[in-house]
Amino acid sequence: DADVTQTPRNRITKTGKRIMLECSQTKGHDRMYWYRQDPGLGLRLIYYSFDVKDINKGEISDGYSVSRQAQAKFSLSLESAIPNQTALYFCATSVTGPRNEQFFGPGTRLTVL
Amino acid sequence: GEDVEQSLFLSVREGDSSVINCTYTDSSSTYLYWYKQEPGAGLQLLTYIFSNMDMKQDQRLTVLLNKKDKHLSLRIADTQTGDSAIYFCAETNPMDSSYKLIFGSGTRLLVRP
Numbered sequence: 001d002a003d004v005t006q007t008p009r010n011r012i013t014k015t016g017k018r019i020m021l022e023c024s025q026t027k028g029h030d031r032m033y034w035y036r037q038d039p040g041l042g043l044r045l046i047y048y049s050f051d052v053k054d055i056n057k058g059e060i061s062d063g064y065s066v067s068r069q070a071q072a073k074f075s076l077s078l079e080s081a082i083p084n085q086t087a088l089y090f091c092a093t094s095v096t097g098p099r100n101e102q103f104f105g106p107g108t109r110l111t112v113l
Numbered sequence: 114g115e116d117v118e119q120s121l122f123l124s125v126r127e128g129d130s131s132v133i134n135c136t137y138t139d140s141s142s143t144y145l146y147w148y149k150q151e152p153g154a155g156l157q158l159l160t161y162i163f164s165n166m167d168m169k170q171d172q173r174l175t176v177l178l179n180k181k182d183k184h185l186s187l188r189i190a191d192t193q194t195g196d197s198a199i200y201f202c203a204e205t206n207p208m209d210s211s212y213k214l215i216f217g218s219g220t221r222l223l224v225r226p
Contacts, residue, residue: 042216104148
């Protein structure tokens with residue numbers, strides 16, 4: 001069974017629609033992250049959370065919001081999707097500690113028309 | 114600011130060794146990582162190295178770290194067609210409260226039969 005799961009895996013939507021991407025983990029990790037990957041680029045951090053109710057902005061948080069409903073769940077919302085939010089979105093988890101090994105979900109491919 | 118750079122593409126013949134290179138700018142980095150991304154999949158952590166080490170070997174993988182030149186490399190011995198993927202170098206800086214990973218743009222490895 002996958003330790004970090006994301007739903008949906010693929011989504012096509014229209015400009016202006018509200019979209020929610022969900023992430024669940026069974027690893028028991030405290031820290032959770034949302035990253036975005038664009039073609040030919042590495043991953044960039046959108047939001048992160050170190051515990052339930054702890055929410056922090058990453059480097060590209062504009063246009064996104066998140067919710068940490070439980071230790072195991074971290075969702076990412078696009079309140080009003082726009083075409084330049086078309087990308088691959090990854091959720092990641094890690095334990096508290098300096099080694100900071102992050103474990104990634106399989107990704108959600110989002111297309112905004 | 115922080116930056117991680119990688120060459121975009123590497124092609125090798127099956128059975129040869131592959132060497133993927135990475136340079137980084139943040140001298141405060143403590144851990145450096147190599148991730149593998151196969152088509153349609155998330156990022157899989159391959160290995161990591163702590164900044165006080167020069168080398169780490171794990172089966173077919175050898176990581177070399179030159180802190181003076183801020184250069185990291187991943188050598189894959191006896192490269193197989195299943196090693197074809199995108200390889201990402203990443204770093205983390207414990208002074209960054211987000212503990213985010215800073216990724217390079219990835220090196221696409223193509224293994225020719």
